[in-house]
Amino acid sequence: MITRDKIDKILEEYRGKDIAIATMCSHTALQLFYAAKKEGIKTVGICTRETKKVYEAFPLAKPDEFLMVDSYRDPFPEDELVARNAIVIPHGSLVEYQKDRFVDLKVPIFGNRMSLFYEKNRHLMYKWMQESGLKTPKIYTPENIEGPAIVKLPGAKGGQGYRIVKSSEDFEKNFSHLTEEERERIMIQEFISGIRLYPHFFFTKIFEDRGYPTNNGRVELMGMDRRIETNIDEIYRPLAAGIQTTPNFSICANSEIVVRESLLKDIFEMGKKVSDASFKLFGGLYGPFCVETVCTDNLEFIGFEISSRIVAGTNVSAFGSIYSGFSYGKWVGMGNRIVKEILKARELGILNEMVF
Numbered sequence: 001m002i003t004r005d006k007i008d009k010i011l012e013e014y015r016g017k018d019i020a021i022a023t024m025c026s027h028t029a030l031q032l033f034y035a036a037k038k039e040g041i042k043t044v045g046i047c048t049r050e051t052k053k054v055y056e057a058f059p060l061a062k063p064d065e066f067l068m069v070d071s072y073r074d075p076f077p078e079d080e081l082v083a084r085n086a087i088v089i090p091h092g093s094l095v096e097y098q099k100d101r102f103v104d105l106k107v108p109i110f111g112n113r114m115s116l117f118y119e120k121n122r123h124l125m126y127k128w129m130q131e132s133g134l135k136t137p138k139i140y141t142p143e144n145i146e147g148p149a150i151v152k153l154p155g156a157k158g159g160q161g162y163r164i165v166k167s168s169e170d171f172e173k174n175f176s177h178l179t180e181e182e183r184e185r186i187m188i189q190e191f192i193s194g195i196r197l198y199p200h201f202f203f204t205k206i207f208e209d210r211g212y213p214t215n216n217g218r219v220e221l222m223g224m225d226r227r228i229e230t231n232i233d234e235i236y237r238p239l240a241a242g243i244q245t246t247p248n249f250s251i252c253a254n255s256e257i258v259v260r261e262s263l264l265k266d267i268f269e270m271g272k273k274v275s276d277a278s279f280k281l282f283g284g285l286y287g288p289f290c291v292e293t294v295c296t297d298n299l300e301f302i303g304f305e306i307s308s309r310i311v312a313g314t315n316v317s318a319f320g321s322i323y324s325g326f327s328y329g330k331w332v333g334m335g336n337r338i339v340k341e342i343l344k345a346r347e348l349g350i351l352n353e354m355v356f
């Protein structure tokens with residue numbers, strides 16, 4: 001992994017110059033570009049030829065400059081980005097396409113790349129959830145599966161290829177093709193039933209007049225969504241038509257959700273615990289994160305995953321949510337919130353604390 005010293009040196013060179021906000025044209029790029037442009041910051045989109053037309057379709061959210069690549073798996077244009085004084089905002093596609101390379105990228109990344117490293121490795125992520133004291137699903141090995149379990153393949157592929165198995169025999173029947181290495185990297189979790197809720201948090205230690213206190217700063221609740229996954233979320237349709245269907249969990253959309261107000265305390269507590277544990281484990285997560293949860297029949301939250309960067313669900317509230325409205329009195333989305341933090345940190349001369 002690149003050292004903090006090297007990134008600090010790059011940031012030092014940005015001092016006194018105009019910065020740019022850069023990201024890959026995918027995932028949450030539209031809201032990030034829109035928010036940065038609104039603040040008069042230059043935006044740079046790393047883009048493929050086919051995707052460019054999509055971003056050109058939205059004049060207020062189109063990046064000021066495109067850096068073209070053949071594929072999002074290509075090496076990241078680090079030098080071009082540094083030459084533009086860019087800070088990269090990481091999102092799910094960057095983590096997925098750049099694989100383990102993102103930890104070495106020689107360009108400043110908003111947040112702490114260590115948190116992405118924890119997110120990327122399912123076992124480290126589970127350690128983080130346990131250190132947080134979250135209630136979590138049981139974890140099985142292929143040999144001891146008891147009852148319905150969800151088998152998660154390595155990488156943040158948006159649920160694609162996940163499968164429910166009922167027993168160890170069922171697992172072997174469906175996953176005998178896995179290599180030893182793949183078997184090591186999958187995770188088998190107890191299948192939790194209930195309502196899925198994805199709260200969008202933002203950790204700050206700069207702004208103290210809003211949010212929920214943590215040991216190191218505050219977590220703001222910027223919004224909440226529910227994912228819509230194909231085909232599990234409309235599986236009643238093929239079943240009603242008499243079509244035998246295997247559940248699949250590929251994310252295709254998100255919808256905004258507002259919870260019963262008495263649940264907000266538990267939601268904030270989860271955000272606080274995950275934030276506190278991040279400081280114990282790897283020096284703290286800054287900026288946006290999400291705890292993926294299921295709220296069970298007795299209104300208990302079970303956390304099954306942490307996303308340690310902006311999540312695609314924030315797109316539903318790119319112009320603000322009920323919750324961000326109660327903090328800001330105007331429509332502030334996660335993109336605006338990130339840009340606001342960067343500008344303030346720059347003004348205070350502490351950008352290096354939340355960029356690595």
Ligand code: AMP
Pocket residue numbers: 137150152158159162189190191192193196227229249292294304305
């Ligand atoms: P993930 O990659 O962990 O975000 O999971 C993708 C989707 O699979 C989630 O959005 C849920 O719909 C479903 N899922 C993941 N873990 C569980 C679990 N332990 N119990 C029930 N559903 C789950």
